[in-house]
Amino acid sequence: MLNKAIPEDAFLRVENLGKTYPGSEEAVFENVNFGIERGQFVCIIGHSGCGKTTILNALAGLETASAGHVIMAGREVVGPSLERGVVFQGHALMPWLSVRKNIAFAVRSKWPDWSKAQVDAHVEKYVAMVGLSHAIDKKPSALSGGMKQRVGIARAFAIEPKMLLLDEPFGALDALTRGTIQDELLRICRETQQTVFMITHDVDEAILLADRILLMSNGPRARVAEIVVNTLPASRTRSGMHHDPQFYRIRNHLVDFLVQRAAKLSHGQAPSSPHFVYPGLESAETDSPPHLVKQKESA
Amino acid sequence: MKNLSLRAKAGILSVLLFALILAVWQFATLQKSSVTTAQYTPEQIEYMKLMGKDPGKQSEKSGFPTPVQMGSAAFKHLSDPFFDNGPNDKGIGLQLAYSLGRVGIGYLLAALVAIPFGFLIGMSPLIYKALDPFIQVLKPISPLAWMPIALYTIKDSTISGIFVIFICSVWPMLINTAFGVASVRRDWLNVARTLEVPPLRRAFEVILPAAAPTILTGMRISMGIAWLVIVAAEMLVGGTGIGYFVWNExxxxxxxxxxxxxxxxxxxxxxxxxxxxxxxxxxxxxx
Known part of the structure; x- marks a missing residue:
């Protein structure tokens, strides 16, 4: 079946994914279809209980879906793998290990044959990347919430995964800290061309970070209802992007969806194959993946 | 007084309490009860003397030692703790060493059994549920109740003592290890899963350190019980050990x-x- 929501060359393909928990009649989500291209940053937004975390866990291989497939780089995801790094909601650092050892634990898992010096050098590189070199030998309990989450991010990046999965990584942080870490994440992702899938509740965060924003309808039988293409320039910054009128068009579209339309589209009323949406632009809705649109525009 | 730390104040209070206890003890044991012979008729006194209960003499010597007598007894024991003059006359240090040896062996065997088994039970909810009734029944049995069975089957009093220590130490360690392992945070296990950590490495580098505080709590409780039980067990079994020493004295x-x-x-x-x-x-x- 050719699915228009999934570009043919997509690196990650999520096809008709669904999850029904035992004992419940209705699926939490069903017919979830989307694709992620290599190097893309994709955010998923939706109300609590629509199964975002379950989708992320299915992508990670930590949970099995009851229907559908996840295919990464041509191979079906059947279990957890070092090719997919996960940043957990609650940072999930091991409190008995220092920052260095927490990351070294991950590095040694990926490269068991490395010498201690190699591991150390690699760990130090990634700790420096998130700006925590001064705290490298501290235990997580001695770090602030934001620092802990940065260690979690460094740990996920350190294994150089093909895909990074972030489960609402900044949810527990205060607004200021969140801003700094968002900037850091944005910089690192641009530098490393990392493919990222991230859950968030923060509309501004999604617009800043994501190339594509997946909008989920409410559960039960939630679906990815729309794929919003971020039309802000790639060079956008947190401090400058709200001066772009396009920012508000996108933001209003997202907020309108969450406030008004998400609930109406529950119980499977959302399309099983989401449209690409360009808020504020003339080709407001299209069935075609964005690179085809660009071709049309240039033609 | 005001700028002393809490610790120092508590220490001073402890010393004062200790002095008070000694003083009360000294006072209570030294005081001679003034039993007058006036209340008895001469015939009664004569009769009592015949029965070995001389009312005049009895009051002079209290059976309970004074702190000074205690001190001299303690000095005598501590000055030569390791003498060995045959089965019923050994130094306190030697007796203590026997008891510690028994506790050590029984406890170590219990740890060797309880911790690996606790790990397995904690990892598998099925085994946890299946074994739970057995553990719940066996746990509240007084270790000394096993003594007859131990003596009957093992036939050796020393090994029976060790067995009793084993059986009483095993449960807290087993239950705490299983509980600690079963309640390792899911996040840490998920981290290990996404990093494709092999099972043995996961057990030693994730589950063991995560459960270690709970396991150690179980070990501490076990050690406390073992030390309580050894005294009673040695009183029953006899021969050597600090418990036997108490009974012998x-x-x-x-x-x-x-x-x-x-x-x-x-x-x-x-x-x-x-x-x-x-x-x-x-x-x-x-x-």
Whole structure:
């Protein structure tokens, strides 16, 4: 079946994914279809209980879906793998290990044959990347919430995964800290061309970070209802992007969806194959993946 | 007084309390009860003397030792703790060593059984549920109730003592290990899963350190129980050990020795607990 929501060359393909928990009649989500291209940053937004975390866990291989497939780089995801790094909601650092050892634990898992010096050098590189070199030998309990989450991010990046999965990584942080870490994440992702899938509740965060924003309808039988293409320039910054009128068009579209339309589209009323949406632009809705649109525009 | 630390104040208070206890003890044991012979008729006194209960003499000597007598008994024991003059006459240090040896062997065997088994039980909810009724039934049995069965099957009193220590130490360690392993945070296990950590490495590098504080708590409780039980077990089994010493000195009606042994038991228990307290502190982590 050719699915228009999934570009043919997509690196990650999520096809008709669904999850029904035992004992419940209705699926939490069903017919979830989307694709992620290599190097893309994709955010998923939706109300609590629509199964975002379950989708992320299915992508990670930590949970099995009851229907559908996840295919990464041509191979079906059947279990957890070092090719997919996960940043957990609650940072999930091991409190008995220092920052260095927490990351070294991950590095040694990926490269068991490395010498201690190699591991150390690699760990130090990634700790420096998130700006925590001064705290490298501290235990997580001695770090602030934001620092802990940065260690979690460094740990996920350190294994150089093909895909990074972030489960609402900044949810527990205060607004200021969140801003700094968002900037850091944005910089690192641009530098490393990392493919990222991230859950968030923060509309501004999604617009800043994501190339594509997946909008989920409410559960039960939630679906990815729309794929919003971020039309802000790639060079956008947190401090400058709200001066772009396009920012508000996108933001209003997202907020309108969450406030008004998400609930109406529950119980499977959302399309099983989401449209690409360009808020504020003339080709407001299209069935075609964005690179085809660009071709049309240039033609 | 105001700028003393809480610790120093508590220490001073402890010393004062100790002095008070000694003073009360001294006072209580020295006071001669003034039993007058006036209330008895001469015939009664004569009769009592015949029965070995001389009312005049009896009041002079209290059976309970004074602190000074205690001190001299303690000095006698401590000046030569390791003498060995045959089965019923060994130094307190030697007796203590016998008891510690038994506790050590029984406890170590219990740890060798309980910790690996606790790991398995904790990892598998099925085994946890299946074994739970057995553990719940076996756990509340007084270790001394096993004594007859142990003596009957093992036929050796020393090994029976060790068995009793084993059986009483095993449950807290088993239950705590299983509980600790079963309640390792899901996040840490998920981290290990996404990193494709092999099972053995996961057990030693994730589950063991995560469950270590709970396991150590179980070990500490076990050690406390084992030290309580050894005294009673040795009283039953006889031969050697601090428990047997207490019973033997009771038969000799030597209360200073009994009291001294009680103090030694208390101090040893405190030392054992302190060691485990240290170990516990070493593996405890702050989340």
């Amino acid at each position: 009771w038969n000799n009606l030597s209360l200073p020795n009994v009291i001294f042994a009680i103090l030694v038991i208390g101090l040893t228990g405190m030392a054992l607990d302190a060691i485990f307290g240290r170990l516990q502190k070493a593996v405890t982590y702050v989340e």
